[in-house]
Amino acid sequence: MKLLRGFLWLLAxxxxxxxxxxxxxxxVSHAMAGLLLLLAWLxxxxxxxxxxxxxxxxLIPLLAMLIMPGVVGVFxxxxxFAGHWTAIMLALVVGTFLxxxxxxxxxxxxxxxxxxxxxxxxxxx
Amino acid sequence: xxxxxxxxxxxxxxxxxxxxxxxxxxxRLFERLGRPSWCPAxxxxxxxxxxALWLLRYEYIDYQRNVAWLTLLLGxxxxxxxxxxxxxxxxIFALWxxxxxxxxxxxxxxxxxxxxxxxxxxxxPTVLASLAPKSVTAPIAMGILEQLGGSLSLMLGGLLITGxxxxxxxxxxxxxxxxDDKRILGFALGVNGHAIGIVRxxxxxxxxxxxxxxxxxxxxxxxxxxxxxxxxxxxx
Numbered sequence: 001m002k003l004l005r006g007f008l009w010l011l012a013x014x015x016x017x018x019x020x021x022x023x024x025x026x027x028v029s030h031a032m033a034g035l036l037l038l039l040a041w042l043x044x045x046x047x048x049x050x051x052x053x054x055x056x057x058x059l060i061p062l063l064a065m066l067i068m069p070g071v072v073g074v075f076x077x078x079x080x081f082a083g084h085w086t087a088i089m090l091a092l093v094v095g096t097f098l099x100x101x102x103x104x105x106x107x108x109x110x111x112x113x114x115x116x117x118x119x120x121x122x123x124x125x
Numbered sequence: 126x127x128x129x130x131x132x133x134x135x136x137x138x139x140x141x142x143x144x145x146x147x148x149x150x151x152x153r154l155f156e157r158l159g160r161p162s163w164c165p166a167x168x169x170x171x172x173x174x175x176x177a178l179w180l181l182r183y184e185y186i187d188y189q190r191n192v193a194w195l196t197l198l199l200g201x202x203x204x205x206x207x208x209x210x211x212x213x214x215x216x217i218f219a220l221w222x223x224x225x226x227x228x229x230x231x232x233x234x235x236x237x238x239x240x241x242x243x244x245x246x247x248x249x250p251t252v253l254a255s256l257a258p259k260s261v262t263a264p265i266a267m268g269i270l271e272q273l274g275g276s277l278s279l280m281l282g283g284l285l286i287t288g289x290x291x292x293x294x295x296x297x298x299x300x301x302x303x304x305d306d307k308r309i310l311g312f313a314l315g316v317n318g319h320a321i322g323i324v325r326x327x328x329x330x331x332x333x334x335x336x337x338x339x340x341x342x343x344x345x346x347x348x349x350x351x352x353x354x355x356x357x358x359x360x361x
Contacts, residue, residue, distance in 0.1 A: 010201035017204070027353030029268025031203035036346065038207035048211060056205035059198065064167050064320070065148040066199045067263040069192045071171040071285065072178070073278025076185045081279060087246035088279075091256055092286050095239030099260065100294040100317050103231040104302055107309040110223040 006055025013038040134183055140191035147173040162292050162325055168285055203264040210342045216335060217343075224343070231316050232344040235260035236352060255279040257352060259287045262319040265345035272353035288321025295325070307333040315340025 017033030020026065026033065042048060081088065133139050151170025158164070178188055217224060239256045254275030258266035263284055270280050295313050304310065311333030314322030319341050326337030 007201065010204045013207075014200050014204050027272050027357060028349050029203075029265075029271050031200040032265055032268045032346075032349045034200070034204040035207045035210075035265075038204055039210055042207060042211040043214070048208065052205075053208055055201075056208035059202040059205045060209070062198065063202050063264055064165075065144070065170075066196055066202060067267070067281060068148055068151075068167050068170050068174065069144055069189060069196055070263075070267070070277050070281045071167055072174045073185060073189070073276075074171070074282035075175040077276060077278045080276070081252065084248050084252055087243050087248045088252060088256065088283065089286075090246065091239040091243035091248075092259065092283055093290060095235075095242050095256075095259070096287050096290040096317060097294050098238045099231070099235040100291055100313055101298055102234050103227065103313040103316050104295070104298055104304055104309065106227040106231055107223065107312055108302070108304055108306075110226040111220075111306065111309055112223065 002051045002054045003058055006049070006051035006053070007059075009049065009052045010034075010038075010055055010059070013041075130182075134181065134187060135191075137191040137194040140188050141195045143177055143188075144174065144192055144195060147171075147177060162321070163289050165285060165288065165321055165324075199264055199267065203268070206262075206264070206342065206345075209338060213335065213339050213342070216339050224339075227312075228316065228340070228343050229347060231313075232260070232347045233351070235317055235344070236348060251275050252279065254356070256283055257356070258348060259283045260291075260317050260319060260344060261348045262341050262345050265349050266319075269349050269352055273356050284319065285321070288318045291318025291322050292325040295322070308336045311336030312340040315342075316344045319344075 014031055014034035016037055017035070018030040020037065021028060021030055021033045028036075038052075078085075148166075148170040150173050151168075152166045154169050155161075155164070155166035177183075178185060236257050236259070239259055240253050243253055243256050251274070254270065254273035255277075256279075257273060257275075258269040258280060261269060261284075263281060266280060266284060267277065270277060291314060295310060295318070299305070299310055307330055310329060311326040314326040314333070315337030316322075318325070323334065323337040323341060327334035
């Protein structure tokens with residue numbers, strides 16, 4: 001029952017997200033708006049509803065399976081994008097290389113050091 | 126016989142069963158291969174599904190229509206991502222300064238680099254839209270794609286490749302730049318490589334894993350709020 005109750009909460013927040021997006025014509029998806037609304041609600045309440053936690057623990061591991069049917073489509077659009085694959089692969093490889101490099105450099109520049117030391121100390125104790 | 130074939134292809138039950146079987150098979154094979162980070166379980170499962178569709182002479186469009194009964198769950202599962210994010214709030218509050226300095230820029234560049242390169246190489250707008258959310262976790266990226274317009278399958282393919290490349294580049298660059306701070310490595314894995322990066326981060330330890338989840342969630346939210354807006358303004 002906890003699972004069902006939590007699932008109903010998630011559906012309610014998705015519907016709330018749906019209504020918000022349509023009423024304000026926001027450029028985000030309904031589920032994304034639901035995520036943000038649920039997060040805001042949790043932050044305001046400062047307490048995690050047990051049934052919501054149960055439902056999310058049940059659903060999140062299924063995400064990989066749920067996107068799989070979309071991934072299958074890749075094998076059917078190979079012809080559709082013929083002639084663009086070199087550009088696509090170059091964009092993915094070079095783009096990802098550059099963005100990983102940038103993130104690492106940025107984080108190294110801005111991440112405070114002390115916390116690392118505490119962590120290492122804790123590990124040694 | 127052909128009537129039975131047609132009626133089976135028409136029921137959502139077969140599409141759902143096929144998907145579950147292929148996914149479980151994919152996970153099983155993935156474990157057998159020793160969990161290779163270059164070949165995620167979803168990809169194996171997708172290959173198995175594609176092979177089954179081909180054997181059954183099942184049109185992808187029909188499969189997609191029938192399996193929608195299952196993929197409907199993507200919505201509430203995406204909403205559910207608010208829970209782990211809420212549970213990580215203390216990391217966000219403790220490190221809001223470095224996060225504020227790095228995340229928007231890192232997430233924006235993750236999209237910009239690839240789009241810019243593809244644009245310079247003269248690819249059409251559909252392809253650009255499909256590449257833009259490449260570093261965002263799949264459920265959120267699918268929501269973004271709805272706004273941009275683009276090919277769902279191409280986007281998901283790009284997403285998988287990006288995830289795998291991220292794990293490779295992070296290990297490589299960490300050695301070059303001599304970075305061994307688990308928080309930084311985890312964050313870079315999550316921001317650029319979404320769920321696949323997180324899997325790799327947890328291999329580095331729980332701290333890296335927590336920061337990867339944080340990086341992934343924040344990148345997803347940031348990109349989902351900004352990218353469609355930017356796209357609309359650019360009038361692509």
